[in-house]
Amino acid sequence: MTHPAVAVVGTRSAEDRRDRRVEILRRFIVVDIAACFLAGTGVMTLALIVGSAWAVVVAIAAFIGAGTLALALIPLRRGSLSTPFWIIAGVNWGVSLVCAFVAPVAWPICVAAAFVPAAAAGLFTSARRAREVAIVSVGTATVIAALGVLQDVTEFSSQLPRYAPEITLIIGMPLVALVLVVAAQANTNELQSMVTDMQIVNDELEASRVRVVVATDAARRKIERDLHDGAQQRLVGMALQLSTAREQLRTDPERAVNTLASVRDQVRNTQADLRSLVRGVYPPVLTEHGLGPALQALCDSQTRPVRTRIDATPRLPPEVEAAGYFCALEAMQNAAKHAGPDAVIDLDLVEVAGGITFEVRDDGRGFTDEAVSGGHGFTNMVDRIGAAGGDLEILSEIGVGTTVRATLPSTWASGSAHRE
Numbered sequence: 001m002t003h004p005a006v007a008v009v010g011t012r013s014a015e016d017r018r019d020r021r022v023e024i025l026r027r028f029i030v031v032d033i034a035a036c037f038l039a040g041t042g043v044m045t046l047a048l049i050v051g052s053a054w055a056v057v058v059a060i061a062a063f064i065g066a067g068t069l070a071l072a073l074i075p076l077r078r079g080s081l082s083t084p085f086w087i088i089a090g091v092n093w094g095v096s097l098v099c100a101f102v103a104p105v106a107w108p109i110c111v112a113a114a115f116v117p118a119a120a121a122g123l124f125t126s127a128r129r130a131r132e133v134a135i136v137s138v139g140t141a142t143v144i145a146a147l148g149v150l151q152d153v154t155e156f157s158s159q160l161p162r163y164a165p166e167i168t169l170i171i172g173m174p175l176v177a178l179v180l181v182v183a184a185q186a187n188t189n190e191l192q193s194m195v196t197d198m199q200i201v202n203d204e205l206e207a208s209r210v211r212v213v214v215a216t217d218a219a220r221r222k223i224e225r226d227l228h229d230g231a232q233q234r235l236v237g238m239a240l241q242l243s244t245a246r247e248q249l250r251t252d253p254e255r256a257v258n259t260l261a262s263v264r265d266q267v268r269n270t271q272a273d274l275r276s277l278v279r280g281v282y283p284p285v286l287t288e289h290g291l292g293p294a295l296q297a298l299c300d301s302q303t304r305p306v307r308t309r310i311d312a313t314p315r316l317p318p319e320v321e322a323a324g325y326f327c328a329l330e331a332m333q334n335a336a337k338h339a340g341p342d343a344v345i346d347l348d349l350v351e352v353a354g355g356i357t358f359e360v361r362d363d364g365r366g367f368t369d370e371a372v373s374g375g376h377g378f379t380n381m382v383d384r385i386g387a388a389g390g391d392l393e394i395l396s397e398i399g400v401g402t403t404v405r406a407t408l409p410s411t412w413a414s415g416s417a418h419r420e
Helices: 012-050 053-077 082-102 104-114 116-124 127-150 164-251 253-281 284-289 291-300 318-338 369-374 376-387
Strands: 005-009 306-310 345-352 355-362 391-397 401-409
Touching: 012 053, 012 082, 012 116, 012 164, 053 082, 082 104, 082 116, 082 127, 104 116, 104 127, 104 164, 116 127, 116 164, 164 253, 284 291, 284 318, 291 306, 291 318, 291 345, 291 355, 318 345, 318 355, 318 376, 318 401, 376 391, 376 401
Parallel strands: 306 345
Antiparallel strands: 005 391, 345 355, 355 401, 391 401
């Protein structure tokens, strides 16, 4: 059984970070559900022992918190991080306030618990939201401290067994401290992971920069050879023929006419060669009409039919359009060369939020991991799309085919890398 070969630039590190955060938040929710359920069960048992209605209130609050946390798993399955986190934070603050009101003796534990959302906010929210979480945590902790120190409306603490408050603090404080440490450690690990990802991206950009310079120099040399071996030689030959025609005009006008006709034909051929050379460097249709028409013209010029779905798309910066055009050209050339004579090639171009996406697919032979990750053509595509600030994904499986999917932004900044 073969496995699909995959190569990605731009998107995979961001997706991996989101997947890691989703898993971390899922574990937090599961642990919080278990903690709330166990706490509710324990307090309900205590309520039966001491006969306190206030203990029942705390137990009910814990059970409600566990149910609410279970609901947070629903948006988490859809990939949302912010909504489940705010649910966790709200349950945390609410249960802490209830516990501090009913059992003031536990207020130090509740204060520490109120800061758990602030310790974990950096993983799951934006910087601005994290500051808001910190402010709410400080405010909640202040209210909890006031409830614990300034009131004892329920007199629940006096109903507890003699050593229960001390045991509660001794057991509860280390547990809450452990949660705080775990949240802080998760933030640290994620920060280190992001630093590592950035270092990898920087190394890839440096290698890409070197490859672009080498490729540019090679392209210049190729153009120079094409001009030297093609147009230049034709021009030299035409200059010699014109000199011959000038001499023939004095001695044999009829032969001079034939010579000039030959020069005219060579001028036309030279024009065609130059037009073809310019079209290979940068197609005029791309400059004049944009990426969609240029890709349609490219598909129409292929030796085998290419099925297209090209929607009307906005004009993009020239550098971005060039990256998309030559990446699609490389993908179609690879498909025509390696997919097999019976493979069907498709090209789709659609507008998406913030840019465009194009996809070149074939149902041919497919590639191995080594071919996808190390092929010169694939490296060129990665360099072009990465330099334009886009995302590239290459999927291939032996016997199934290959898909090249690229997303390009509607803006472009020289020297800037794509950022999450």
